[in-house]
Amino acid sequence: MKVCIYGAGAIGGYLGARLHGGGHDVTLIARGAHLDAIRRNGLTLRTPHDTRSVQIHATDRPAQAEPQEAVFVTVKASGLEPVAASLAPLLTPRTPVVFIGNGLPWWYFLERRDEEVKIAGLSPVADAMLRVVRPENVVGGVMGIPCSVLEPGVVQVQDESAKMGGLVLGAASARSNQQAAELARRLSESGVPARAVDDIRPEVWKKLAANVGSGPLSVLTQAPLNVLFRNPYCCRLRMLVQREIIAIAAAMGCHIEYDVKKSLQAAASVRHLPSMLQDLLAGRPLETGVLLDAPLNLARHKGVPAPILEMLAELTKTRALARSDQPQH
């Protein structure tokens, strides 16, 4: 399969390396020092078992890549709108585009373009994407495999088991289920713990519960997951905020079965800095819009109390703001 990974950072780099190993014709879209390092030394993937470098075609010019059989978009939420404008040369009328990201995704409301997409703050990205990508080609991706960029050109996957959910794919539109199943099969054959589901939306809420229960607390404490959840106060806050997310999901018509204890055990066993903390430490924007504001705005809209979510959102934003507003000595 001719496949492009748009935004080959932690998640994109991991998927690119695995698909390349699975015999697929991979093009990575990357930029800056990371792109330079990949071109110079190949893309290095460090797993708990080994470290390997592979030569994969990488570019910062999507317009020069050929039309693809599949595209994975793995940029952070703030990068999606700029990416939309440059996707067209990579697409045929049948190319599935898999959007992998944390938080409430722009495609969540794909078939219900009502006021909730605006309330969640997702309409600018949704409008930009739907100018280039056909709704029937949009595949939602929910990622539970912890990865990070250790240095330019070097990506680490911390745990490749499916204990934090693996990679779940599902059609964003009722018309495109087969594409998700086919891609999940190819990913699994390449070594990624991936599966396809008929209904991706409950997976979005489950992952949101996991993220909201870990990202903000890690930003506030700067602790990796295994340290964070040794602390009983963090465990309690996680459980309280996750209950709020479950209630918001239910008010949105999505009744999820979420095992709070099992997800805590899984998180507590991984020495990973959540991507939100990685962003804080790297001086990048945090994904507070899709992860915190979107569910909070929907909670207000539906009249669901979410005081813990509100508090964590405000504290997280204050911590991010403090990066650029340090007292001068």
Ligand SMILES: NC(=O)C1=CN([C@@H]2O[C@H](COP(=O)(O)OP(=O)(O)OC[C@H]3O[C@@H](n4cnc5c(N)ncnc54)[C@H](OP(=O)(O)O)[C@@H]3O)[C@@H](O)[C@H]2O)C=CC1
């Ligand atoms: N890391 C993790 O463990 C997990 C992350 N996720 C989610 O997956 C998504 C991706 O996260 P992650 O991989 O960690 O993010 P990264 O920041 O590591 O990777 C995104 C990459 O895309 C690059 N990029 C952005 N825009 C462009 C562009 N226009 N052209 C070329 N390159 C571009 C970025 O470059 P630059 O750095 O220069 O901006 C960066 O290298 C996020 O939504 C995240 O929340 C989900 C589960 C786990």
Ligand SMILES: CC(C)(CO)C(=O)C(=O)O
């Ligand atoms: C580690 C994981 C999978 C869950 O917190 C994640 O989504 C992240 O780092 O943002």
